[in-house]
Amino acid sequence: MNKNDFSSKTLRFIKNNSVPFLFLIICIGGVIASRLSINYILNEIVNRLDRNLFLVLSLIIPVVAGMGLNFALVVGAMAGQIGLIAIKVLNVKGIAGLFLAAIISIPFALLFGYGTGKILNKTKGKxxxxxxxxxxxxxxxxxxxxxxxxxxxxxxxxxxxxxPGGVGLKNAIDLKIIQYALDDLLKVKIMGINLPLASFILIGLLCLFTRFILKTKLGQDFRALGQDMHVAEVAGIDVDRTRLIAITISTLLAAWGQIIFLQNIGTLQTYSSHEQVGMFAVAAILVGGATVTKATIGNAILGTILFHTLFIVSPNAGKNLFGDPQIGEFFRSFVAYGVIAVSLVLHAMQKHFSADEKMETAE
Structure with a gap:
């Protein structure tokens, strides 16, 4: 390989992974400015991976199927919360309560996913x-x-x-009956870092499921739709049905992801816990290098690590740099929305560059 080829490939690699590189640099700067101990940061990263990664992974299948980033993840989160409210009413505790919440959420998630899929099939391209x-x-x-x-x-x-009036649920519902039910099921401490193995085993199973389903006939149909919906339809693929399956799977996984998230938090904010679920999960996977047309397990893991590292260090970094931790809080909110805009702009630019390269090659 000559020097020009190597430089060209390096430049293309950096261009294709510009978002992760950008946030890696910001994270390194934030870690240095925050002056937090590495052990504390690693413990927090592990905790946030445990809490958020399942939700982020639930975005992958719709992206592969050409449906873009599923902001309707919030609908699946609501199904999970219905399951948690039900076990609170029934007063079922521990891992049994967590399992029952997951079971109760299934029919709601499937119904919500089906309805979402039907609507999205009427608005193809949007x-x-x-x-x-x-x-x-x-x-x-x-x-x-x-x-x-x-x-x-x-x-x-x-x-x-x-x-107190007997109508309506309270703003906050205590979930101590299931708090850490999954996290404490199998927990080890390695070099001062607490590892909730049961949670990571469950996340690992979701990764295996995602890889498995993408290798099946259904997974190949997802990929065909993602590449070109019209060609897939000509090839005999039932486009609407396949898209419906993709979004329903995503909604069900989001319901379970929200249950995992809230068992770690220990409190259900009845009317707000689900609000930012879709936005934060989308931001995390985009930080990892995913686009509206391509997402992998690696993108989800890397993005969750980078995005939440920034969340961990930004208050202290803001305090040390500007004397006000609130600036770090504002920066976190800015990042959550800004990364989506930046990623979509970069994706559009990359598509433009690819189109130009194809035209130059054709000439």
Whole structure:
């Protein structure tokens, strides 16, 4: 390989991975400026991987199927929260309660996923904006059900979770009955770092499931749709059905991911826990180098590490650099939304460069 070829490949590699490189540099700067101990940062990263990675991984299948980034992840999160509210009412504790919440969430997640898929099939080419607006619409319905129907149509009388007037759920519901039920199931400490092995085994199983399904006939159909929907339809693939399956799987995984997330937190903010789920998961996978047309398990893992490292170090970095930790908090919010905009712009630029390269090659 001559020097020019090597330089060209290096430049292309950097260009294709510009977002991860950018955030790696920002993270290194943040870690240095925060002056936090490496042990503390590593413990926090492990905790946030345990808490968030399942949700981020649930985005992969719709991207492969050409449906873009599923902002309607929030709909799946609501299904998971319905399962958690149910076990709180039934007072089922520990790992049994967590398992029951996952079971209860399945029919809701499948129903919500099916409905979402049907709507997205009517708006081909505009899936991301449709799923974003759909998430806001679903939040309104969710609030209607749990603010008005609970205590009237839905007979829940538990004073621990129902508002004093007897109608509507309280803003915050204590989940101590299942807190750390999964995390503490199998936990080890290595070099001062707490590793919740049961949670990571579950995440590993999801990675294996994702790899397995993408190698099946259904997975090949997903890939065909992602490359060119019209060609896939000509090849005999049932486009609408395949897209419906992709979004339903994503919604179900999001429901389970939200249950894992909230068992780690220990508190359900009834009307807000689900609000930022889609945005933060999308931001994390984009930081890892995914695009609206390509996402891998590696993108999800790397993105979650980089995105949440920034969340961990930014308050202290803001305090040390500017004398105000609030600046770090503002920076975290800015990053969550800014990374999506930056990634989409870079993706558009990369598509433009690719199109130019193809034209030059053809000439």
């Amino acid at each position: 899936e991301m904006i449709t799923s974003l607006i759909l998430g806001f619409f679903a939040m309104g319905l969710y609030q209607l059900v749990f603010l008005l129907f609970v205590g009237t149509i839905i007979p829940i009388k538990n004073p621990e979770i129902v508002l």
